[in-house]
Amino acid sequence: MSEASAQKRIEAARFLDALRVQCSVIGALIMRELHTRYGKRGLGYAWLFLEPMLLAVLVVSLKMFSRERHYGAGIGVVPFIVLGYTMFIMFRGIWNRADSALEANLPLMYHRMVTLFDILLSRALLEAAASMTAFAMLIGLCIMLDMADLPARPLYFFTGFLQYFWFSFALSMIVCGATYENSTLQKFVHPISYILLPLSGAFFMVKWFPHNFHGLIAYWPMTSMFEEMRYGWFEAAPDDFFYPAYVITICMVLTLLGLLSIKLVRRKVELK
Structure with missing residues (x-):
């Protein structure tokens, strides 16, 4: 075995060891967050996914009183709303909790292996798991009641979901950095999430708008991601209004800014 090959094996072993440590740290942070947020309250850990489920059910129940039961051929209003709202809840949870992430976990920063990136990622993964569990349970009930079908193109749905998670996590890093020691900006975090709800694309499709506005609306990253998730789930959904390469580029830029x-x-924390 050559010296170069031996060096590569040593570097690969070090990388795998570091990756195992990283996964262990994130897993421990997730369990800590679970226990802190849900472990000592009422329904305990079940509230993790029951909360987004209840919110989604309330929104769907309001829409059920509408005479319109389909958003076009093959797209039922109930699965449409379930998909849109449960996915937006993930974004809202990641976004809204980003400004308090450092203050709530400041003692952990004394541990060398724990980084702010780990804290934010563990929180984001927890929100994603909760929203996906709520979505799976609600859409499963819809399928049992013959109100929805299985995903027509699962790969597109999960690709859109991963892009959406990446986008949300990248923004959370920016929010965390921008709002630290800035109480004025912190006050705008929650209102912005309410403003983004009707603008996100969770409750509308690009094709509903006049043709002249299609390009402008579809290039809003959140709309593009929702269009891709809907194309992955509904057989009748169009594939004209999502741009994965563009969204990935946006996410890469946001990730760099977030890091x-x-x-x-x-650096500011270490100076204290």
Whole structure:
């Protein structure tokens, strides 16, 4: 075995060890967050997915009184709303909790292996798991009641979901860095999530708008991601209004800005 090959094996072993440590840290942070947020309250861990389920059910029940039961041929109003709202709840949870992530976990920053990136990622994964569980249970009930079908193109749905999670997590890093020691900006975090609800694409399709506006609306990243998730789930959904390459580019830029943001915040914490 050559010296170069041996060096590569050593580097690969070090990388795998570091990856195992990273996964262990994130797993421990998720369990800590679960226990802190849900472990000592009423329904306990079940509230993790019951909360988004109840919110989604309330929204769907209001829409059920409408005479319109389909958003076009093959797209039922109930699965449409379930998909849109449960996915938006994930974004809202990641976004809204980003401004308090550092303050709530400041003692953990004394541990060398724990980083602000780990804290934000563990919180984001927990929100994603809760929303996906709520979605799976509600859409499963819809399928049992013959109100929805199985996903027509599962790969597109999960690709859109992963892009949506990436986008949400990247923004959370920026929010965390921007709002640290800035109480004025913190006050805008929650209102912005309410503003983004009707603009996100969770409750509308691009094709509903006049043709002249299609390009403008579809290039809003959240709309593009929802269009891709709907194309993955509904057989009749169009494939003209989502742009994965564009969304991935946006997510990469936001991730870079987010990493720089939390790096600057980490320096401030270390100075205290």
